[in-house]
Amino acid sequence: MLMWIKIISDVLIACGAFFALVGVLGILRMPDTFCRMQASTCVSTLGVLGVALGGLLHAIFVMNSASTAVKIAVICLLILVTNPVGSHAIAKGAYKAGIRPETPMETDDLGRDSE
Amino acid sequence: MRKTKAPAVIATFVVCFLFWLLLTWSVKPQELIAGAVVSLAAALFSARFFIHEKAFWFANPAKLFTGLFYWVCVFPCELIKANLHMAKVVLGGCKVKPGIVKIPSSLESDYGRAALANSITLTPGTITMEIVEEEGKPWYYVHWIEAESDGEEAGEAIKGRMEKWIRRFWEK
Structure with missing residues (x-):
């Protein structure tokens, strides 16, 4: 039983690491600021959540430590609440500062409406 | 500026106190009292930013x-x-x-x-x-x-x- 829980938690951590890798590759490969931010969302959602869930299982069943488990849960909650606010502010700030992709976006409703 | 309303303060207090319990993870009386005082102070100052509409919409x-x-x-x-x-x-x-x-x-x-x-x-x-x-x-x-x-x-x-x-x- 314990072995299976260890395996599941390892698999979750590996999934988290994989999506973090995808996010970083995305940041390097995407063409412009906004698309890079999109890729970076991969890191802060499934990347962090996968690792945190694996850690949560480990804390509950292997370490038997409730306080560690609760702290991990609170970390997940705080990331889920604060991360979108940050991305939203950065994206809007970048757009307002006049940053545009090299090849113009095909649909730009925000630019059309704010003229 | 919005006024601070009693139900909003109570709801904020409950949330703050739950967080305190989760983070300290102990039920010693001194921890509980300190937590209650701190969360009440935080609730009094922040309730009007935290809750804009009905305070107890989730109590269902x-x-x-x-x-x-x-x-x-x-x-x-x-x-x-x-x-x-x-x-x-x-x-x-x-x-x-x-x-x-x-x-x-x-x-x-x-x-x-x-x-x-x-x-x-x-x-x-x-x-x-x-x-x-x-x-x-x-x-x-x-x-x-x-x-x-x-x-x-x-x-x-x-x-x-x-x-x-x-x-x-x-x-x-």
Whole structure:
């Protein structure tokens, strides 16, 4: 039983690491600021959540430590609440500062409406 | 400036105190008393920023269950789908077609709108950039890496099942 829980938690951590890798590759490969931010969302959602869930299982069943488990849960909650606010502010700030992709976006409703 | 109302203070106090209990993870009387004092002070100062409408909208088991179901089942499902799609785009080198689309919504409360905006931003591939209100309806400007459609159609593709569940939890 314990072995299976260890395996599941390892698999979750590996999934988290994989999506973090995808996010970083995305940041390097995407063409412009906004698309890079999109890729970076991969890191802060499934990347962090996968690792945190694996850690949560480990804390509950292997370490038997409730306080560690609760702290991990609170970390997940705080990331889920604060991360979108940050991305939203950065994206809007970048757009307002006049940053545009090299090849113009095909649909730009925000630019059309704010003229 | 908004006035601080008693129900809002109580609801904020409950949230702060729950966080205190979770973080300290002990039930010694001195911890409880210190926590109560600190959370009451925090609630008095921050209740008017924290709660804008009804303070006890969540005190309804059916609603609470709906919210839990959304955050545990519906939203992670959408999140995993979007993450896999993003992985395909990044690793497979598909062409992206970025654009900012304007999508309509029919949510009425501030909480619901904020929750939908945050859910959209948390999903890889879409970022909410601005919310405007026209004719009493909120419109979201969303940066999308696959901007192929516009208006209602784009809204369906971006919001998916999320809007329906958010309406069930935060409204009526």
